[in-house]
Amino acid sequence: MKTFPEIPxxxxxxxxxxxxxxxxSAGEGAxxxxxxxxxxxNMSVRAPFPYRHEVLTGGWKRCRDSYGDFTVASVEQASDxxxxxxxxxxxxKWRLSIEVExxxxxxxTVLARDRILDFxxxxxxxxxxxxxxxxxxxxxxxxxxxxxxxxxxxxxDDYFAFTRLMDNFLAAVGFVDGKPAGVNVAAxxxxxVAARDYRIxxxxxxxxxPEHQKKGLWGAINRVFDEKYPEGSSDGSTAxxxxxxxxxxxxxxxxxxxxxxxxxxxxxxxSLAGPQVGRPATPRDAARIVEILNATHQSDEMYLPYTVxxxxxxxxxxxxxxxxxxxxMTDRAVVGVWPAGDTVRFIIESKGxxxxxxxxxxxxxxxxxxxxxxxxxxxxxxxxxxxDRGLDRLSLFTSxxxxxxxxVRALASELERFVVISHGIPEPAGAAxxxxxxxxxxx
Numbered sequence: 001m002k003t004f005p006e007i008p009x010x011x012x013x014x015x016x017x018x019x020x021x022x023x024x025s026a027g028e029g030a031x032x033x034x035x036x037x038x039x040x041x042n043m044s045v046r047a048p049f050p051y052r053h054e055v056l057t058g059g060w061k062r063c064r065d066s067y068g069d070f071t072v073a074s075v076e077q078a079s080d081x082x083x084x085x086x087x088x089x090x091x092x093k094w095r096l097s098i099e100v101e102x103x104x105x106x107x108x109t110v111l112a113r114d115r116i117l118d119f120x121x122x123x124x125x126x127x128x129x130x131x132x133x134x135x136x137x138x139x140x141x142x143x144x145x146x147x148x149x150x151x152x153x154x155x156x157d158d159y160f161a162f163t164r165l166m167d168n169f170l171a172a173v174g175f176v177d178g179k180p181a182g183v184n185v186a187a188x189x190x191x192x193v194a195a196r197d198y199r200i201x202x203x204x205x206x207x208x209x210p211e212h213q214k215k216g217l218w219g220a221i222n223r224v225f226d227e228k229y230p231e232g233s234s235d236g237s238t239a240x241x242x243x244x245x246x247x248x249x250x251x252x253x254x255x256x257x258x259x260x261x262x263x264x265x266x267x268x269x270x271s272l273a274g275p276q277v278g279r280p281a282t283p284r285d286a287a288r289i290v291e292i293l294n295a296t297h298q299s300d301e302m303y304l305p306y307t308v309x310x311x312x313x314x315x316x317x318x319x320x321x322x323x324x325x326x327x328x329m330t331d332r333a334v335v336g337v338w339p340a341g342d343t344v345r346f347i348i349e350s351k352g353x354x355x356x357x358x359x360x361x362x363x364x365x366x367x368x369x370x371x372x373x374x375x376x377x378x379x380x381x382x383x384x385x386x387x388d389r390g391l392d393r394l395s396l397f398t399s400x401x402x403x404x405x406x407x408v409r410a411l412a413s414e415l416e417r418f419v420v421i422s423h424g425i426p427e428p429a430g431a432a433x434x435x436x437x438x439x440x441x442x443x
Contacts, residue, residue: 006072011106012083016098019111023048023067027060040107042232046223047096047113051236053426054256065254070094081106086116115216119177123220125228126171126183131159133180134173141207142349145244149350158343162205163187164318165338165363165441172224174208174217182208182217186225187442188234191302194428201229201237202442218251236424240443243417258420260399260432265412267379267394269360269387272411274380281327281334286312289327289364292334296366296403300437301428314364322363328378332371335378336364338440341391360386361440362396365404372407379411397443402435 002024007013018038022030032055048066050059070089077084077097084097092115099110126134135155142150155161163169169187173180185205191198208217240262241248281289290306297303306314315324315336327336341358348355360382367375383394396412398405409415420436 004072006075007085008075008078008083010078010080010083012079012081012098012100015100015106015108016083016085016096019098019108020072022060023063025060026064027055030055030060032056037105038108040101040109043108044110044112044230046226047111049111051256051424058254058256062254062256082110087113115219117216119215121174121176121215121217121220123172123174123217123224125224126173128160130171130173130180131157134171134183135159137173137180137183137209138205138207140209142347143242143245144247145242146246147350149244149348152347152349154345154347156343156345161321161343162340162441164321165314167313167317170225170228172221174221176212176215176217181212181215182206182221184218184221184225186229186237188229189439189442190304191238191425191437192304193301193425193431197304198235198425199233200425201225201234203237203239204443234424236422238423238425239421240418240438241421243419249419252419252421255421256423256426258422258427258431258436260401260420260436261417262420262436262438263398263400263405264416264418265396265398265408266359266414266416267383267396267408267411268413269383269392269394272380272394273384273387274377276328276381276384277377278328278330278333278374278381280325281315281329281336282324283312285324285327285329288331289329289334292329292332292368293364293366295368297435297437300399300402300435301431303437311364327364328381330371330374330378333367333374333378334365335362335375335382337361337382337386337394338363339386339389339391341386341393342389357393358391359393359395360391362394363440365396367404372404375404376407376411395440397438397440399436401433402437405435 004017004020007017032052035052035055048063068089070087073086073088075085081102082099087094087096095114095116097112100106100108138153142152144150166187171185174182186201186203188201191200286308290308290311294305315322322338338361340361346357386394396408398408
């Protein structure tokens, strides 16, 4: 096994050598107690590193897969308490830096790994002034699905529409030699798993122009998130690549994932359209809506129960997108819809054929036991309302063990499955039997 004799024998060097040896061995002999002894509580990490709960279940192997076969080519900077080395892997180079405490046991305080490039890569937070550029990047980066099928998301003149309903988000844009080359979006929100609340980053809408892929741009863009959301601001992150998106799944190779899938049911509006049963909600209905939603999803992992205040804030955050009157209800069932297709189009190309889809999203839905028929009737009413606006689908997220799944599956024209990538949030035992929730706003 590699022992890295070129690394200096000082406090920083010994910690760096330990880290690299653990990476190379995929964690052979590692323990959680060892990690606690080696790492400061507030350690800042920008390098492949296992979460504590992953130490015994493949976390170090994930790091090894990320590094691949590498050598330490040189020592660039050294002192007793901080050290920087240059790594090489084929024709690629990285700068790996470590800082440790000045007193025994010299625990690690900073661990960072950055790609060394022969061109300029910079990134910054995107603003409304970047909307056209970001929409163009997404337009030029279709999602490649199976069997030659591609899907392009066309956001038109309102790129930031999907962010208005988020409580805390950041869009970052990256440049290669001064030209826009990529974008990523993350939002900070809270989920509940195994009765514990986790503050997480939900990453979505990563797009890197084809000519600038494999240039380290992903890492450069993510450094913007590190600045706004410093170490300790979250417990982990989630991402949801499609089971058909081979390129994205390769990018998440080795990443911790749940054993169950998130499912997006596509409900055809025209064929399901029904009369406007029930009534639009008002602020006076908040407590009843919260009761229905919480009763429906109480067993779903990643569902954070609503309060009257949190639900009210949700429907009042951006009234042009989602509001009380777009939440339709009876006394025992509720479905709230965002007509996202007013500004966003999905363009699917397959075997020379091109189709367009404009969709609504079921942001909040639920029903009390025995009210499945009322739930379906409201779905049909919302489908009719969307169809009248020229939208063709209602997208509703569910999972096989979630309440209402069989009723939704019977209505759906298509069920799309997504892998749940979850850094920092271990899948609890029995999760697949309890259901899985995702907030469509953060998908």
